[in-house]
Amino acid sequence: MNTSTHRRSWVVSANGHPDFPLQNLPLGVFTCNNLSKRGGVAIGDRIFDLQAALDASLFNGVARFAAEAASRDQLNDFFALGASARQALRTELLHLLDEKSPQRERLQAMSETLLHPMTDCQMHLPAKVGDxxxxxxxxxxxxxxxxxxxxxxxxxxxxxxxxxxxxxxxxxxxxxxxxxxxxxxxxxxxxxxxxxxxxxxxxxxxxxxxxxxxxxxxxxxxxxxxxxxxxxxxxxxxxxxxxxxxxxxxxxxxxxxxxxxxxxxxxxxxxxxxxxxxxxxxxxxxxxxxxxxxxxxxxxxxxxxxxxxxxxxxxxxxxxxxxxxxxxxxxxxxxxxxxxxxxxxxxxxxxxxxxxxxxxxxxxxxxxxxxxxxxxxxxxxxxxxxxxxxxxxxxxxxxxxxxxxxxxxxxxxxxxxxxxxxxxxxxxxxxx
Known part of the structure; x- marks a missing residue:
């Protein structure tokens, strides 16, 4: 059984969300207000800003390498890394966004920077499609x-x-x-x-x-x-x-x-x-x-x-x-x-x-x-x-x-x- 099955998130809207609970964590590319075009992760009715998370040094090792690739204005570089990098980033995101995360208090204090309401964001094609x-x-x-x-x-x-x-x-x-x-x-x-x-x-x-x-x-x-x-x-x-x-x-x-x-x-x-x-x-x-x-x-x-x-x-x-x-x-x-x-x-x-x-x-x-x-x-x-x-x-x-x-x-x-x-x-x- 998937180890994330019964996990809940401190992002309240994710719990019971029909599309984007903690167990999903899909990636996309968005713009929001004056922010540059960048990669993010859907969690409930919010977008987790990967660039902001990197600026806050929330990732380490392979997960940081993967997050850097996924934070850009296209996901091509991230896709090219393959399964091991995807898995490392997913594991770290599950850890950070879990309601029992040791960093929960710090993350919640930073939530205005880390999390953007989807209704305030514009989505773009996730990657530059060659074929x-x-x-x-x-x-x-x-x-x-x-x-x-x-x-x-x-x-x-x-x-x-x-x-x-x-x-x-x-x-x-x-x-x-x-x-x-x-x-x-x-x-x-x-x-x-x-x-x-x-x-x-x-x-x-x-x-x-x-x-x-x-x-x-x-x-x-x-x-x-x-x-x-x-x-x-x-x-x-x-x-x-x-x-x-x-x-x-x-x-x-x-x-x-x-x-x-x-x-x-x-x-x-x-x-x-x-x-x-x-x-x-x-x-x-x-x-x-x-x-x-x-x-x-x-x-x-x-x-x-x-x-x-x-x-x-x-x-x-x-x-x-x-x-x-x-x-x-x-x-x-x-x-x-x-x-x-x-x-x-x-x-x-x-x-x-x-x-x-x-x-x-x-x-x-x-x-x-x-x-x-x-x-x-x-x-x-x-x-x-x-x-x-x-x-x-x-x-x-x-x-x-x-x-x-x-x-x-x-x-x-x-x-x-x-x-x-x-x-x-x-x-x-x-x-x-």
Whole structure:
């Protein structure tokens, strides 16, 4: 059992916090008032300022080295240090923030300098992203979407042999809360022979997890699946906004391009692999008859404990709902156990050809839908391509997103005997 399970913090708001109790301690990058851009740790409704903690000489040894890297205006340097440095920093943070900390009185006296209210802070992307790759490992989403385009053959033969992915556009990754401008492009209207140009009419979201890469590899040196976990720094929420009408026209023969590259939203907090350790579980067994992964994609330990049990939620708040003071409406509830491939398999496959991964790279899992209604991670699936509008509690309907609509993604880990932890929110409002 995780030794931090029953621990409480002297930061009162952390105790019972739905996302950021003492057991989580995710890292992010923030600005606050006149402070420079810097790294911090979420604890309850506060941000623990790593630069202020360093100035107060609160860290020693490896933990100080790690805190220095994590206190900068990006987490790339921290990600590059790997698991041992993350663990050292986490151990020291648990010690400092515990309600039984020997330094509690001193820390509380310094709390105005060390702790900033989240409501007073602005969050930024945690790292400078060099490369972004979006996978397609949510098998139920792949089947649902495949049926719309290929009713008799929803999954292509390669799907169960390798983790499908495409290289996305890192330049338009944006932090939660950034408005999403409706894109324009070419689309082929029903019954038309030639495409037309104009604003997207079928704008959609995609419920995904983001994977932050830690230490990289050298060009030409694949990462073995047994070593893949050492290259994963942490996780976040990811919304891969999608222009479905543009996508339908452009995706063959090469795949997504302008229909995906206009915006991808990420939640600002990086939940570390260490915080998620209590929520690891066996990868769901493949259906009878499915192929065994090729040798470079199979590791017994990964199959036994390489999956994560994370509950995922999609909420919608329209402009009209907001005006009337209504709460966001849940559209879907899913889980990361709907991944056909593990994160380690994604890392192993991405690098098997010698591709160089770098600290701060981002992987998207692909849309993580469940097998049943109420578990679908996109409007494309929920409405069957726009055929069946969704009715909202105030009588509005939606097939795809309209101006003023705000999509909110949340995620939470729960397991008996452990304190639940969350990821915060990944929000985006449609403009235009």
């Amino acid at each position: 972004y790759t979006d996978f397609y490992v949510g098998i139920h989403h792949a089947i649902n979407v495949g049926r719309l385009f290929r009713p008799d053959n929803p999954l292509l033969p390669n799907y169960k042999y390798l983790p499908i992915a495409y290289h996305g556009r890192a330049s338009t990754l944006c932090v939660s809360g950034t408005p999403v401008k409706r894109p324009s492009g070419q689309a082929l209207a029903p019954g038309a022979d030639v495409p037309s140009f104009g604003p997207c009419k079928r704008l959609d979201y995609e419920l995904e997890m983001g994977v932050w890469i830690g230490p990289g590899n050298e060009v030409g040196e694949p990462i073995a699946i047994a070593d893949a976990e050492q290259h994963i720094a942490g996780f976040c929420l990811l919304n891969d906004w999608s222009a479905r009408d543009l996508q339908a026209w452009e995706y063959q023969p090469l795949g997504p391009f302008l229909s995906k590259s206009f915006a991808t939203s990420l939640s600002p907090w990086v939940v570390t692999a260490e915080a998620l350790a209590p929520f690891r579980c066996a990868q769901p067994q493949r259906p009878t008859g499915d192929p065994t992964p090729l040798r470079y994609l199979f590791d017994a330990a990964d199959q036994k404990g390489g999956a994560l049990d994370i509950e995922l939620e999609v909420l919608l708040l329209t402009a009209q709902m907001k005006e009337h003071g209504l709460a966001p409406h849940r559209l879907a509830l899913s889980n990361t156990l709907n991944m056909y491939w593990t994160v380690a398999q994604m890392v192993a496959h991405h690098s098997v050809n010698g591709c160089k991964l770098q600290p701060g790279d981002v992987f998207g899992t692909g849309t993580l839908s469940g097998p049943q209604a109420g578990q679908f991670g996109s409007l494309l699936e929920m409405t069957e391509g726009g055929k069946h509008p969704i009715e909202l509690p105030d009588g509005q309907t939606r097939t795809f997103l309209q101006a003023g609509d705000e999509v909110i993604l949340t995620a939470r880990c729960r397991r008996e005997g452990h304190v639940s932890i969350g990821f915060g929110e990944c929000r985006g409002v449609i403009v235009g």
